[in-house]
Amino acid sequence: MNEMDLVREVFHYQSRFAGSTMVFKVDFPVTADPAFPSLMKDLALLARTGFRVVIVPGAKEWIDSVLLEYGIVSRYAQASAENAVAEGAAAEDTTTAPLRITSAQAMPFVEMAAFHVATRFMTALSANHCDSVIGNFVRARGLGVIGGRDMENTGRAEKILTGPMGKILNLGMVPILPCIGWGPSGKPYNVPSDEIALAAASALGAVKLFIVTSGTVLNPGASASGLIPAGLKLPADIETGENGRIIQLTPKETEAVLALNTPVWAQNCAQTTGMQNSAQAETAAAAKAAAELRLALAASRAGVERIHIIDGREEGAVLRELFSNLGAGTMIYADEYEAIRPLKTEDIPDVLRIMEPLMQQGILVRRCEEDIQEKKKDYYVFGIDGRAHACAALHKWEDSPGSTAGEIAAIAVDSAYADMGLGSRIVRFLINRAAKEGMRRVFVLTTRTQDWFETLGFKESDPAALPEERKKTYNSGRKSKMYTLDL
Ligand SMILES: CC(C)(COP(=O)(O)OP(=O)(O)OC[C@H]1O[C@@H](n2cnc3c(N)ncnc32)[C@H](O)[C@@H]1OP(=O)(O)O)[C@@H](O)C(=O)NCCC(=O)NCCS
Secondary structure, X not given: OOHHHHHHHHHHHHHHHOOOEEEEEEOHXXXXXXXXXXXXXXXXXXXXXXXXXXXXXXXXXXXXXXXXXXXXXXXEEOOOHHHHHOOOOOOOOOOOOOEEEXXXXXXXXXXXXXXXXXXXXXXXXXXXXXXXXXXXXXXXXXXXXXXXXXXXXXXXXXXXXXXXXXXXXXXXXXXXXXXXXXXXXXXXXXXXXXXXXXXXXXXXXXXEEXXXXXXXXXXXXXXXXXXXXXXXXXXXXXXXXXXXXOOEEOHHHHXXXXXXXXXXXXXXXXXXXXXXXXXXXXXXXXXXXXXXXXXXXXXXXXXXXXXXXXXXOOOOHHHHHHHOOOOOOEEEEOOHHXXXXXXXXXXXXXXXXXXXXXXXXXXXXXXXXXXXXXXXXXXXXXXXXXXXXXXXXXXXXXXXXXXXXXXXXXXEEOHHHOOOOHHHHHHHHHHHHHXXXXXXXXXXXXXXXXXXXXXXXXEEEOHHHOOHHHHOOOOOXXXXXXXXXXX
């Protein structure tokens, strides 16, 4: 991609997301990394250019070191917040990350450590002329006794005070939420920052949750960015990109990864209670990646459209993930991937119904049931309530030797569902699909929809640039224009 294309892409994403809320949950080791000032420069830039930025600083390792310094031993229990809420839940949930049991003795130190970390963010934002507020935006409730174990001052996020946060965001300021929540009587609780990030992203209707991880911190040998699968078992059909990076996952795929990695939790619990060797460090790194996926899945279920797991120590990772098609980390999509699925034979009547008026007007090339059946594996539909309401196909063509190009074709949206984003979402899905399959470019042939493709980043090109095999079937009488997007 050349420099101008990059600038255009940036403007495209900027206009698409400006004004929307994004929550950044940042691992503590990232704040101690030399790359932290760059990360904060980027977050300040986003806040100053109209994004509503919310920061949830993780403080676990800092709290550990403060407690150690004051001779307070941390105890952990594997108990999920959901378990705590369920009346009478007794058994420990071994599939969730262990939680610190914050004793009354430890609580003042935990508060001190949590606010210390939060002020690091405030300081870094101030250095970039960005105003921020560290606030008591989390209403908490004590976890109580779980499985016979008193969780003491460990709490869960009961409510996010969106009213005051909204006012602060409207002023262009950045709310910072330390890992503390307050009960109705003002009693402070230690609430896991993952849980605060999830509750805040959901309550604020965030379009994105960024899980800014220190990824390989327990596994310094690994060099990949984003989600590191080292030690993390992956289902065979999950595709990884360069350096083993998983570019994106559907919620279903995320569930499949988690199902394979459940036993990791038990070992991670042992690791956090003191056992240390390199094999355990790798297991713990995998457990951390699984914890991030678990948070991403929960956020996706809570309605956050996109969750991005990025390595906060990598220069410009947030901006690259935000402003480019392929990103820099791992994205968990909640929206289109749930709705966009491969075409099934029983969808064909719906697809033909959607296409018929467009074929009559000559906007689409005429196709019959057999044509679609023959290329069935190339087609995807946008399903709503079990019925297809939009469709599109991705045909693969041999391009120059060793590279392939994707033709996005047969795009049609049910007229009753026009202007609801279905068309652009299915096209973006196919662009991502093509990138995932290693295609170098995607193109479309169109007679009347060029403006729309331009808004999606496609550029007009000479049909002479069509793959050789495609040229043979190019209908020169139709005079379709070719639009291309390099991947
Ligand atoms: C083009 C098409 C796929 C768009 O689908 P959609 O789900 O309605 O589009 P989206 O909701 O993603 O985008 C809507 C925007 O695109 C604009 N748009 C829709 N059709 C357009 C066209 N032919 N040319 C330019 N802009 C168009 C809308 O005005 C709207 O603009 P706005 O956001 O400024 O209000 C749909 O109109 C369609 O099925 N058209 C006929 C088939 C076709 O042209 N297929 C491509 C042939 S290769």
